[in-house]
Amino acid sequence: MATVKEYFFKDAHALTQxxxxxxxxxxxxxxxxxxxxxxxxxEANAFYVSFYIPARxxxxxxxxxxxxxxxxxxxWKRNLHVTMRLSNLQEATSDDLRFxxxxxxxxxxxxxxxLKEQIWREGKQQGHFIEFRSVEYMEARNRNExxxxxxxxxxxxxxxxxxxxALALSSRMCPVWYDEYSLKVGDxxxxxxxxxLKQCRKCIFILTPNFLANGGWAKTEYQxxxxxxxxxxxxxxxxVWAGVTSKDIYQYSPILxxxxxxxxSDGLDAVAxxxxxxxxx
Numbered sequence: 001m002a003t004v005k006e007y008f009f010k011d012a013h014a015l016t017q018x019x020x021x022x023x024x025x026x027x028x029x030x031x032x033x034x035x036x037x038x039x040x041x042x043e044a045n046a047f048y049v050s051f052y053i054p055a056r057x058x059x060x061x062x063x064x065x066x067x068x069x070x071x072x073x074x075x076w077k078r079n080l081h082v083t084m085r086l087s088n089l090q091e092a093t094s095d096d097l098r099f100x101x102x103x104x105x106x107x108x109x110x111x112x113x114x115l116k117e118q119i120w121r122e123g124k125q126q127g128h129f130i131e132f133r134s135v136e137y138m139e140a141r142n143r144n145e146x147x148x149x150x151x152x153x154x155x156x157x158x159x160x161x162x163x164x165x166a167l168a169l170s171s172r173m174c175p176v177w178y179d180e181y182s183l184k185v186g187d188x189x190x191x192x193x194x195x196x197l198k199q200c201r202k203c204i205f206i207l208t209p210n211f212l213a214n215g216g217w218a219k220t221e222y223q224x225x226x227x228x229x230x231x232x233x234x235x236x237x238x239x240v241w242a243g244v245t246s247k248d249i250y251q252y253s254p255i256l257x258x259x260x261x262x263x264x265s266d267g268l269d270a271v272a273x274x275x276x277x278x279x280x281x
Contacts, residue, residue, distance in 0.1 A: 004138045006178075008052040008106040010170030011133075014041040017080055021072065023065045031059045034066055038077045042084040042092045048102035049073060055108045061115055063105050063132075067123065074099070101127050107134040147177040148279050149238070150200040152221040154210035161206050161242055161264065168272040174279060176204075197224050201236075202279050207261070208242045212252045222253070238278050240264055240271060 018037040022030045035052040051066045059065075082094040103123070105111070111132050123130045149169065153162040166178040177200055197203065203225045205211070211218050229236050239256065241249070242264035250257040262271045 004106050004108050004134065005052060005054075006170065007133065007138060007141060008035070008037070008050065009167055010173075011050075011104070012037075012039055012171055014039045014047075015082070015084070016040065017077075017082070019076060021069060021076075023059070023062055023069065031065070032057060032062060034062065036066075036069075036073050036076075038073070038080070040082060040084075040094050040097060042086060042097070045092065045097055046100045047077070047094070047097040048100045048104070050104035050106065053105065053107045053109075061111075063107060063111055063115065063119060066105065067103070067119065067128075067130075070103075101129050103128055103130045105130065105132050105134075106137075107132065110135050146200075147175045148201045149174065149275070150177040150197055150203040150221075150225075151206065152203060152211075152218060152225070153206040154208060154214045154218050156210040157206055157208050157242070161208070161240075164268055165204070165206070165240070165272065165275075168268055169275065172272060172276055174276055176200075197221065197228065202238050203236050204238045204240060204275060205256075206240050206242060206264075207244050207249060207252075207256075209244060209248070212244065212248060222256075226253075226255075235259075238262070238275055240275075 016037055016039050018035055020033050021036045023032050023034055024030050032054065034054070037050045037052075038047055039050065040047050049070070051063075053062050053066065056062055078095065080094050084092050084094075086092055111134055116132055119130055151162055151166055162178065166176050169176050203221075205222065205225075225236055237256070237259060239249075239259050239261035240263075241261045246257055249261075262274045264271060
């Protein structure tokens, strides 16, 4: 199931830019780092912001500290200089966008009601509209969402391919089972993966030289989902080829070589669009 961090990244309906910012005390001592995000809506000529706040690790109420760092975030936004061509063919820049006052706070730990009231009150005085999205938000979303696709990959391909694809699908409102977001400390790796393989509508295999050489979990996941295809008598596997040839795939699995695959070389957007169509999201 999705985590608070996953919802932070995929709850975006506009172009976004994010960066990690330190949160410091009054003496300038760094207490923790949060991820700040600017959401740029060029059609509406507006932008809003969101923060991901990890477990506090002894920091008391970092939500208030995040709001105190808005000036620094706005200064960072002014240096972005993003240009977008609108539907009327006119160009708009991020410099022209106006702040809506909307601020979303994604916190890994619940925020006490009295603190929410204080932040709402102080925020309203400054023209801010603040929404808290913490554990309760995550649990409510999880009850209504089930992953539509399982992403199987070699760990060496996580940063360059798997993570980017997971975010692209999630931002298109296609929930996915992806280990970085779907596993929590203390989970049984085997049980969690088996549950994901059983529940998801489709299974995306990121087939790279690393994956084909992996005789561990990657091979086990492929064998498990192939068995599911035989039992359910339906096609579940969605291949994505990256740096491999038909000969490479045939040597790994002759049956898999017969499947039409998305080509990573076509670009992230093209691959995500094709997968969305195949998943039926």
